[in-house]
Amino acid sequence: xxxxxxxxxxxxxxxxxxxxxxxxxxxQCIFCNERIAAGDFSPQITKSFFDSRVESYLRWxxxxxxxxxxxxxxxxxxxxxxGMQTLLLSWAGNYIRAGAVHTIRISTRPDYIDAGVxxxxxxxxxxxxxxxxxxxxxxxxxxxxRGHNAACIRQAxxxxxNKGFTTGIHLMAGLPGDTKESFVQSLEITASLKPDTxxxxxxxxxxxxxxxxxxxxxxxxxxxxxxxxxWCALAWETLAPAGIRIIRLGLQITPEMAADGALPxxxxxxxLGSLVQAAVFHSATLKLLKDVPHQTKRxxxxxxxxxxxxxxxxxxxxxxxIKKLYPGAQIVIDSGPTAICGRITVNTETTGPFSVDVAGxx
Numbered sequence: 001x002x003x004x005x006x007x008x009x010x011x012x013x014x015x016x017x018x019x020x021x022x023x024x025x026x027x028q029c030i031f032c033n034e035r036i037a038a039g040d041f042s043p044q045i046t047k048s049f050f051d052s053r054v055e056s057y058l059r060w061x062x063x064x065x066x067x068x069x070x071x072x073x074x075x076x077x078x079x080x081x082x083g084m085q086t087l088l089l090s091w092a093g094n095y096i097r098a099g100a101v102h103t104i105r106i107s108t109r110p111d112y113i114d115a116g117v118x119x120x121x122x123x124x125x126x127x128x129x130x131x132x133x134x135x136x137x138x139x140x141x142x143x144x145x146r147g148h149n150a151a152c153i154r155q156a157x158x159x160x161x162n163k164g165f166t167t168g169i170h171l172m173a174g175l176p177g178d179t180k181e182s183f184v185q186s187l188e189i190t191a192s193l194k195p196d197t198x199x200x201x202x203x204x205x206x207x208x209x210x211x212x213x214x215x216x217x218x219x220x221x222x223x224x225x226x227x228x229x230x231w232c233a234l235a236w237e238t239l240a241p242a243g244i245r246i247i248r249l250g251l252q253i254t255p256e257m258a259a260d261g262a263l264p265x266x267x268x269x270x271x272l273g274s275l276v277q278a279a280v281f282h283s284a285t286l287k288l289l290k291d292v293p294h295q296t297k298r299x300x301x302x303x304x305x306x307x308x309x310x311x312x313x314x315x316x317x318x319x320x321x322i323k324k325l326y327p328g329a330q331i332v333i334d335s336g337p338t339a340i341c342g343r344i345t346v347n348t349e350t351t352g353p354f355s356v357d358v359a360g361x362x
Contacts, residue, residue: 013067015105016057018050020072020088024079024112029134030145030176030214033206036262038074039254050091058100068101069128076132077106078117089124096125103127107170110156111148118163129160130168130199135175136186143176145210150189157193167195168247173231174203174223174267176214180231187235191242199248200235202228204257204266215265228267233279240360249273271314278313281344281358282321285311288344288356294325298349300332304341307361308333311344 019041021034042049054070061068070092077085095101105128106121113129121129135141136150153169160167169190173183190198202223205215214220223231232249239246250272257263269275285301292299299322303311311333312319323331339345342361347353 013069013102014057014061014064016054016068016070016101017073018045018053018070018088019074020045020077020080022075023084024076024108026076026079027145027147028210030143030210031172031203031206033209034074036206036254036256036259037251039256041074045088047091050088054092054095054101058095067103069103069105070095070101071105071107071128073107076109076112078108078112078121082120085120086124089121089126093125105130105166105168107132107168109148110153113156113159115159115163118159118165121165122163126165128166128168128196130170130197131156131160131195132170133186133190134170134172135178135182136189137178137182140175140177140182144172154189154193157195161194166197168197168199169193169195170199170201171235172201172203173228173235176211176220180234183231184234184238187238191238191244194242195244197245197247198235198239200232200246201248201251202232202267202272204251204263204268207262207264212264222266225267225269229272229275229279232272232276233283236276236280236360237283246360249276274310275314277310277361278318280360281307281310282313282318284356284358285318285322285344288346288354289322289325292326292346292348292351292354296326296329296348296350298330298332298347299326300334300347300352302334302336302339302345302347302353304339304343305335306341307344307358308335310361 019038021038021041021043072088089104092101092104104126106126107130110131110133131153133153134144134146136153138149141149157167171186171190205212205222211220236246250269253270301311319331342358343355344358345353345355
């Protein structure tokens with residue numbers, strides 16, 4: 001069941017992640033090194049480890065009332081042996097029956113979803129299923145060695161929505177064979193399918209992967225950081241207006257990822273999400289200003305307090321860019337008592353106010 005606080009936004013749950021590493025995976029995708037990406041998790045999950053992890057999160061959040069989900073990430077949950085799925089879900093179910101946890105979420109492959117699988121998951125309190133899609137381009141999927149096609153992703157999402165699951169989709173930007181045009185096509189297809197959430201990951205080159213060997217041989221060139229920010233901003237500008245909540249931009253940096261040689265190439269940045277959000281705000285600001293003469297002497301912007309850093313950009317990059325467009329203008333950035341999150345309002349010395357709403361920030 002989805003809940004919302006008074007501002008109408010979906011409540012952000014406390015998610016307790018449990019990584020099954022490459023469990024249930026039928027093959028290795030060219031980009032995958034779960035040991036580095038997920039961190040130091042054992043490939044064998046014991047009950048003592050599981051209980052210790054869940055209870056540590058519950059202790060940390062005991063004074064922060066919110067929905068709690070246990071999430072099985074990594075690998076291919078529905079590809080695990082049924083006995084192992086049942087065992088893991090029963091451990092999580094103990095916390096649901098005790099009232100400490102509300103629901104369970106899993107991530108899995110689209111080709112391991114069918115009506116019987118979904119009946120099984122619902123019977124074990126799974127409410128959210130995230131699908132590792134990566135792309136809706138069949139050639140990109142083939143080059144990534146995914147082992148499924150785009151039609152399979154569509155069918156999985158349709159089945160999940162028809163069964164009443166909350167749905168999520170994972171997309172990767174910059175896979176071999178991918179172009180900005182094919183990535184935008186994947187975004188447009190995603191928007192039409194309307195999953196509840198999306199995670200967007202620019203491709204990073206992990207050591208000891210087939211992709212690392214392609215990079216070493218000069219056969220693969222990852223996105224640059226600016227390019228990755230641009231592609232991810234396109235994702236936000238396509239998916240957020242469709243009502244799809246973007247819950248992750250880029251991978252969380254693990255200590256293993258920070259080790260020397262772990263990531264020989266790719267657009268890694270510890271604050272990629274903030275950079276993307278700043279790019280989205282800058283794009284919206286330029287649209288807002290398109291009819292404002294460059295001879296304007298004063299630009300007074302009003303924003304919600306939470307949006308001011310997004311508007312300014314990293315180290316005031318966005319503000320400096322506006323100043324270049326309006327070299328003679330005094331730029332004022334303020335937060336009024338009636339400012340709405342996600343809304344940029346501007347007044348000039350002769351016109352205004354003009355406003356634009358940035359989707360995904362309300």
